[in-house]
Amino acid sequence: MEGRRDRKKRQTRERIQAAALELFTSNGYRNTTIAAIAEHADVATRTVTLHFPTKEDLLFADDPFDPDSLAARLAPRPGDTLDAVGDWMRDTMRALDEHDAEQGREPGEIWSLRTKRAALIADDEDLRARARASYYELERLIAAAIGKDLGLPPDALAPRLTAYAVVGGLRELYTTREARHREDLPALVDRVLHFARAGLAQLTTDPGKPSSP
Missing domain, CATH: 1.10.357.10 (Tetracycline Repressor, domain 2)
Structure with missing residues (x-):
């Protein structure tokens, strides 16, 4: 069974990935910054990099x-x-x-x-x-x-x-x-x-x- 903490972590990761994909699609992969992804996902920039150390990981992780x-x-x-x-x-x-x-x-x-x-x-x-x-x-x-x-x-x-x-x-x-x-x-x-x-x-x-x- 997935615990509350693990569920919140998964949901955060999915929200960040969804935000990244939306921005990559509309603005281009190379034109999209981690800061823009964090703002779009309503999380801190540090939260994005903790979950996804590189920008590529946003597309390949999980x-x-x-x-x-x-x-x-x-x-x-x-x-x-x-x-x-x-x-x-x-x-x-x-x-x-x-x-x-x-x-x-x-x-x-x-x-x-x-x-x-x-x-x-x-x-x-x-x-x-x-x-x-x-x-x-x-x-x-x-x-x-x-x-x-x-x-x-x-x-x-x-x-x-x-x-x-x-x-x-x-x-x-x-x-x-x-x-x-x-x-x-x-x-x-x-x-x-x-x-x-x-x-x-x-x-x-x-x-x-x-x-x-």
Whole structure:
């Protein structure tokens, strides 16, 4: 159970992050100061930096789709890795929806915010570099798990390329033309995993034979 102190801390962090995202979107990431974020969130500047030591942390901290949560899901792996990744995505999305409802937000609001976040990251070279580092950790975990499924080392082509396709596809969901509404996302997750599974099958059918043109 979340205690009162922890709840207040979480609510403060969420308010600061929401204020930051709003200002980043309207004024630009580089043009927005910590002082402006503090004023918009109605907290002291020191409060912002205590919760988020760098401005980048305002976009990257507390991401539910993080390597630790994926690692916890892949550890027992009751089924194959791609099934486990799909379950992780759907369960995390459901948890975010439930949290939105608990906070009295409009349905789908969290996905609108994540779309704005994705656009901000895509438009800034430094943010893209930090995001790429986090994506690499996800790819590494998925490649290791797929390699274990197949009896291959995690740095073999099939696990690495499949992991890259999975993470790349899931990362792009927010900005694709098809992802117009929250209810579209589960089917798109399935399409990404289907694409990755088909590629994996092709790579492992005859690894030494090139595909026909």
